[in-house]
Amino acid sequence: MHNGRLEVRLDTSLESLLENLPRNGGPGVLATVVATAGSTYRKPGARMLIMSDGSYFGLLSGGCLEADLAIHARQVQDSGVPRAVEYDMRGPDDILFGIGAGCEGAMRVLLEPTGPGSPAATALANAGHATRAGRSTSLIMVHESGDLVLGTHDAAVQNLSPALLSAAQRALADAESRTIDSETAGRRTRAFVQFLAPPPHILICGAGPDAQPVAAAAMALGWRVTVVDHRPAYALAERFPGAAVRRLDARNLLSNVAVAECHAVVVMSHHLPSDVAYLRELAEAGVPDYVGLLGPPARRRRIAEELGAASEKLHSRLRGPVGFDIGAVTPEGIALAIISEIHAWLAESP
Numbered sequence: 001m002h003n004g005r006l007e008v009r010l011d012t013s014l015e016s017l018l019e020n021l022p023r024n025g026g027p028g029v030l031a032t033v034v035a036t037a038g039s040t041y042r043k044p045g046a047r048m049l050i051m052s053d054g055s056y057f058g059l060l061s062g063g064c065l066e067a068d069l070a071i072h073a074r075q076v077q078d079s080g081v082p083r084a085v086e087y088d089m090r091g092p093d094d095i096l097f098g099i100g101a102g103c104e105g106a107m108r109v110l111l112e113p114t115g116p117g118s119p120a121a122t123a124l125a126n127a128g129h130a131t132r133a134g135r136s137t138s139l140i141m142v143h144e145s146g147d148l149v150l151g152t153h154d155a156a157v158q159n160l161s162p163a164l165l166s167a168a169q170r171a172l173a174d175a176e177s178r179t180i181d182s183e184t185a186g187r188r189t190r191a192f193v194q195f196l197a198p199p200p201h202i203l204i205c206g207a208g209p210d211a212q213p214v215a216a217a218a219m220a221l222g223w224r225v226t227v228v229d230h231r232p233a234y235a236l237a238e239r240f241p242g243a244a245v246r247r248l249d250a251r252n253l254l255s256n257v258a259v260a261e262c263h264a265v266v267v268m269s270h271h272l273p274s275d276v277a278y279l280r281e282l283a284e285a286g287v288p289d290y291v292g293l294l295g296p297p298a299r300r301r302r303i304a305e306e307l308g309a310a311s312e313k314l315h316s317r318l319r320g321p322v323g324f325d326i327g328a329v330t331p332e333g334i335a336l337a338i339i340s341e342i343h344a345w346l347a348e349s350p
Contacts, residue, residue: 007197012222029073030114038105082112082150123154146187206269207234213335250277268294283313292322
């Protein structure tokens with residue numbers, strides 16, 4: 001929680017990368033942007049994984065740097081020694097690198113081995129475990145130092161300097177990343193401390209067939225999803241791979257789900273009494289700030305009448321009909337409209 005609002009991170013590239021880390025003993029090299037200047041495709045904290053066969057997951061540029069990065073990555077893989085490389089594409093002719101990117105920016109990239117059991121893989125796994133559990137965390141990328149090993153470090157388990165550990169603690173307290181550039185006894189240390197909030201967590205009240213594409217669209221973005229329904233035929237984990245599925249009576253929502261840990265809720269059971277009960281529970285909870293209701297305006301008005309005074313507690317939080325008006329007619333299109341509206345709301349939230 002920061003400034004009374006749940007922290008959230010829409011850039012879920014960390015979670016996507018973790019799904020693609022080598023698990024069979026094969027080596028790989030992690031490339032992380034640690035500093036930028038001017039206009040660049042990605043900003044500090046962006047990562048890509050470069051495999052030993054030359055394939056890669058993720059992008060640090062629009063494709064103009066990846067071939068050169070692969071050459072450096074091969075050297076890092078062969079030597080086992082992390083290094084930082086710099087690209088400055090602000091010159092009119094890009095004379096230094098000859099790649100003609102035309103991006104008018106500069107970028108410093110940290111390259112480090114990331115095979116199974118490597119410090120980088122361990123640090124990323126620990127960070128991913130924390131964010132998937134709804135906790136904020138931080139990572140420290142040391143990219144220049146006379147006495148510290150370059151690479152990605154987890155402040156919770158790594159033996160780092162007091163200054164870096166303090167920076168990691170401040171990043172968590174302030175909910176923002178920071179750059180470290182210090183010099184002691186002629187030894188310079190440069191690091192990027194990345195604050196990582198949890199990905200969005202949405203609650204879907206109703207597990208009918210049209211809830212499946214909503215859950216799938218959210219999880220495709222790396223979001224966390226919880227689905228609830230009172231019907232045994234619908235509340236089945238196999239219908240929502242990757243989501244947490246619970247069967248419960250709508251009147252018992254608050255006693256079974258920590259709604260205060262959800263960023264948004266979509267009520268779409270297609271069962272009027274259940275939708276009323278879900279909304280009554282959410283009105284009582286006072287959170288989250290986004291509550292979407294599926295169905296036409298006439299249905300929303302009828303539900304408001306059923307809720308009575310409780311509807312006033314939802315007035316500023318309720319969105320209905322939920323989703324952007326994109327002319328959607330299929331369940332998949334409606335799911336796109338819903339997730340797009342939630343994404344836009346999260347992006348605008350302070």
